[in-house]
Amino acid sequence: MAERSTAAVDVADNSGDEPLTAQADQSTSDGVAKYWERDTDIDEAQGSGGTEGPGKASPPELHSGHKLARRYRLEECVTRLDGFSSWRAVDEKLRRAVGVHVLPADHARARSVLASARSSALLGDPRFVQVLDAVEENDLVYVVHEWLPDATELSTLLASGPLEVYDAYQMVTQVSAAMAAAHREGLAHFRLNPNAVLRTSTGQWRIRGLAVNAALRGVSSDTPQRTDTEAIGALLYAALTQRWPYESDAYGLSGLPKNVGLIAPDQVRAGVHRGLSELAMRALVNDGATASRHESACTTPEELVKAIGEMPRIRPPEPAFTAPPEYQRTTYQQGTYGRQAPRPGVTQPIAAPPPPLQGRTGKALKWAVSALLIAALGLGSWQLADTLMGQSDKSEDTNQTQTTDGDDEKDEKAKPVSSLNIEDAAEYYPDGKPQHANDVRLTYDGDSSTYWRTYSYDDGPELAPYKRGVGIVYDLGSTHTLSTASMGLLYGGDRTTATLYRANSLSSSAPLSSMTEIATATTSGQDLKISTDRTVKARYVLVWITATPYSGQDQYSGAGYKQAITDVTFKG
Numbered sequence: 001m002a003e004r005s006t007a008a009v010d011v012a013d014n015s016g017d018e019p020l021t022a023q024a025d026q027s028t029s030d031g032v033a034k035y036w037e038r039d040t041d042i043d044e045a046q047g048s049g050g051t052e053g054p055g056k057a058s059p060p061e062l063h064s065g066h067k068l069a070r071r072y073r074l075e076e077c078v079t080r081l082d083g084f085s086s087w088r089a090v091d092e093k094l095r096r097a098v099g100v101h102v103l104p105a106d107h108a109r110a111r112s113v114l115a116s117a118r119s120s121a122l123l124g125d126p127r128f129v130q131v132l133d134a135v136e137e138n139d140l141v142y143v144v145h146e147w148l149p150d151a152t153e154l155s156t157l158l159a160s161g162p163l164e165v166y167d168a169y170q171m172v173t174q175v176s177a178a179m180a181a182a183h184r185e186g187l188a189h190f191r192l193n194p195n196a197v198l199r200t201s202t203g204q205w206r207i208r209g210l211a212v213n214a215a216l217r218g219v220s221s222d223t224p225q226r227t228d229t230e231a232i233g234a235l236l237y238a239a240l241t242q243r244w245p246y247e248s249d250a251y252g253l254s255g256l257p258k259n260v261g262l263i264a265p266d267q268v269r270a271g272v273h274r275g276l277s278e279l280a281m282r283a284l285v286n287d288g289a290t291a292s293r294h295e296s297a298c299t300t301p302e303e304l305v306k307a308i309g310e311m312p313r314i315r316p317p318e319p320a321f322t323a324p325p326e327y328q329r330t331t332y333q334q335g336t337y338g339r340q341a342p343r344p345g346v347t348q349p350i351a352a353p354p355p356p357l358q359g360r361t362g363k364a365l366k367w368a369v370s371a372l373l374i375a376a377l378g379l380g381s382w383q384l385a386d387t388l389m390g391q392s393d394k395s396e397d398t399n400q401t402q403t404t405d406g407d408d409e410k411d412e413k414a415k416p417v418s419s420l421n422i423e424d425a426a427e428y429y430p431d432g433k434p435q436h437a438n439d440v441r442l443t444y445d446g447d448s449s450t451y452w453r454t455y456s457y458d459d460g461p462e463l464a465p466y467k468r469g470v471g472i473v474y475d476l477g478s479t480h481t482l483s484t485a486s487m488g489l490l491y492g493g494d495r496t497t498a499t500l501y502r503a504n505s506l507s508s509s510a511p512l513s514s515m516t517e518i519a520t521a522t523t524s525g526q527d528l529k530i531s532t533d534r535t536v537k538a539r540y541v542l543v544w545i546t547a548t549p550y551s552g553q554d555q556y557s558g559a560g561y562k563q564a565i566t567d568v569t570f571k572g
Contacts, residue, residue, distance in 0.1 A: 062087070062102060068142055069135065072100055083107050084216055088147065091132075094439065094450060097147040098132060101216060102140055109218055110141045116211035117143040123185055124433055127178035129198075129208035143212060146438065150201040154235065155194035155251040158242055165273045168239040169314040171197070172232065172279065174205040176308060179228050180301040182210060188224035190214035192231035194238060194251045225300040232304060233283025240265040240272050245284055275311050282307060417484075420570040423477035426506050427452075428542055431467065434508070440472050443565045451490050453556065453564035454548060460561025461495050461547040468512070471498075471544040474568065475506050479539045481572045482518070484531045489523075490564035493549030497522040500530050503540035515542060524549070541570065 062085065066074045072089045079086040084103035091098045103110055117134035124130070133144035154171070157163065163171065175197060179189065189196070191213040198206050214220065221227040237245040244253040245262060256263060262284060266277040282298045298304045422444040427437040435454045442450040454470050463469055485500055501515040518538075521530040548563040 067092075068100065068102075068140070069137060072098065072142075072144060074100065082217070084109075084113075089144075091144075094442065096438070097149065099145045099147045101143040101145075101212070103142075103216075105136055105139045105141050107141070109215060110136070112218075113143060113212065113215045114141055116215035119187060120210045120212055123182060123187060123210070125178065125181055126434055126437060127174065127204075127206055128182070128210045129206055130438075131212065145208070145212075148198060148200065148206065148208075151198035151206065153195050154197040154199070154239070155253075157199065158194060158238060159252055162242040162269065163239040164317070165276065166314055166316045168236060168273075168276055170203070171199070171205050171239055172236045172276070172304075173308050175207060175235065176232055176301050176304045178205075178207055179232065180305050183225055183228070183301055187211050188214070188221070189228050189231070190219045190221055190224065191217065192228055192235065194235060194253070197235060229283050229298055229301055229304055232301065233280050233298075236276060236280040237265055237284065240276055240280065241268045243268055245280075273314070275314075279304075279307060279311070417571050420476050420480050420482070420572050422474050422568070422570070424475040424506060426473050426508050428471045428473045428508055428544070430509050430511060432509070433467075435470050437508075443472065443568045444474075446567075448488060448566045451564040451566040453490065454545070454562050456557040456560030456562040457548070458560055461497075461549060463546055463548065463561075469544045469546040471542055472565070472568075473503050473506055473508070473540055473542045474570070476539050476541065476570065479537050480570075482532065482536045482538050482541065482570060484529060484571045485541070485543065486567075486569045486571075487528045487530075487543065487565055488567035489526045489528060490566055491549050491551040491562065492526045493524060493551065495522055495524050495547055495549055496528055496545065496563055497547035498528055498530060499544045499546065500532070501542040501544055502536065502538040503542045506540055512544070522547070543568065 062074055062077075064074055064076065068074070068089075071091060071093050073092055074087045074089050076088045077085055078088055078099075084101060084107065087100045087102065089098050089100045090096070101113070103113065107113075114134050114136060117131045120128070121131035121134065129146045129148065131143060131145050133142075135142055135144075162168075175192075179192070182188070187210060189207070189210050191209055192207070196207060196209050196213065198208060200206060234245050237243070238251075238253055242253060244250050244255045247255045247258050249255045256268075262281070264277050264281055266272040266274055278295060279298075282295055283304055285297050295307070298307055425440045425444065427434050427440050429435070429437070436452055439450075439452040443452050452472065457463060457466060459466065482500075482502075487498065489496055497520065499520040500518040501512070502518055503515050504510065518536050518541075519530050519532040521528055543565075545563060548561045550561050551559065553559045
């Protein structure tokens with residue numbers, strides 16, 4: 001399992017010197033926090049609005065091993081504050097780690113937490129940590145979300161120093177674009193800080209706690225876009241300077257000197273990129289003041305995205321070239337193997353070559369050697385010609401024998417069909433709206449009880465025009481000859497249609513027009529086999545579903561046109 005610092009949900013992490021996720025390490029053996037964290041909020045310093053009272057409800061007494069909905073097993077308490085608690089848990093159905101917020105159903109914020117979680121889940125943007133479930137059950141309200149074991153908080157990255165210029169540029173670019181998309185859908189964060197921004201192992205930046213973290217803490221604002229824009233400016237400021245742009249210390253970062261106001265990043269630390277420094281000031285000073293002599297302040301994430309687009313693009317650093325070590329001749333190569341090494345400082349005499357043969361004896365010996373070489377060359381040529389003629393005769397005899405044996409031995413035997421290993425897979429969603437991208441590996445894990453599923457749609461069986469299709473790209477490790485693809489399906493009925501395409505990479509967004517169609521098949525059962533009658537060689541194969549059957553409501557989705565893949569095998 002990953003450390004809590006890289007995957008725990010950030011809802012009480014705004015204390016000054018020590019994040020509350022670190023305080024949660026002081027836990028008893030049964031997983032219940034020994035001490036509740038103190039609420040030392042610095043929201044006033046950030047101007048993110050006030051907070052409601054926590055209500056009179058007491059936190060539920062939950063322990064490690066407790067199960068929610070007979071599915072989510074609580075493992076470790078990460079945060080306990082204001083009547084709610086946050087846990088690292090295990091989804092026993094899909095066998096993966098998840099995060100869970102739990103609070104009593106009669107908590108003053110329970111209704112707003114449920115509403116915020118459901119709104120965040122509908123966004124479906126992969127740049128945000130996804131909400132997987134939001135349920136009220138047995139006097140409890142709980143919100144289940146993704147757990148990212150390969151992600152690192154920005155606060156952890158800044159502990160070792162400011163980010164490189166390119167990394168800071170990528171962070172502010174991706175975070176600004178994500179928040180602009182969220183605000184277009186009417187969603188705000190209000191709790192955007194270094195513990196809410198994560199960098200994955202692939203270099204992508206993701207945001208957790210959209211709308212939910214603020215609802216858990218009762219945080220609100222009359223100017224949501226301005227609040228989130230200023231928070232992005234604070235993130236960029238911290239990434240460039242390793243300092244928090246307010247007087248209070250927070251998130252392991254030192255604040256600015258008191259009573260001097262806001263100082264531009266390039267005046268705090270030498271070598272800061274001038275364009276990014278001005279961008280941070282334009283986002284921070286967004287109350288109508290002018291951030292610089294030339295540019296106006298940014299008051300919305302959309303304006304921040306536009307300002308980034310107008311900047312000269314910052315390219316990644318060139319990889320450093322390491323010169324190979326100089327070639328050193330060994331003692332053996334120098335011809336002194338087995339000889340005594342010379343003493344240092346003593347010049348060794350160079351031996352003169354022997355004189356050439358002189359006189360009549362030398363000339364006779366030379367002629368004798370020349371004659372032997374000529375004779376040997378002639379004998380070798382004669383033997384080579386004889387060998388080649390013999391092989392030609394044998395070849396003619398063999399051809400005549402094969403002609404009389406009939407036509408049965410002319411054709412090569414067909415190679416036996418074998419299963420091809422799947423090395424990796426990724427959900428394919430060129431429209432930017434994935435189904436369940438984290439579950440694709442369940443289609444080739446050898447377990448028919450696990451699956452990747454689509455959402456439920458009102459119209460069908462054809463998914464168009466709402467969606468052109470849904471699917472998964474598989475990596476076979478290397479190029480293979482492909483003959484068939486077999487799929488196990490969770491839902492039967494009229495009808496499931498799927499097409500195989502040869503893709504160029506494991507991309508989730510490459511245009512379908514760049515791929516080569518292989519074959520199509522349709523079924524009304526729970527098994528679908530797609531075969532091709534021509535030779536197809538491919539490494540990356542897309543399974544593209546364009547029609548799904550109607551199925552009733554189950555525990556994961558409502559009634560509608562939907563499908564789920566339990567197993568996929570390729571043969572060639």
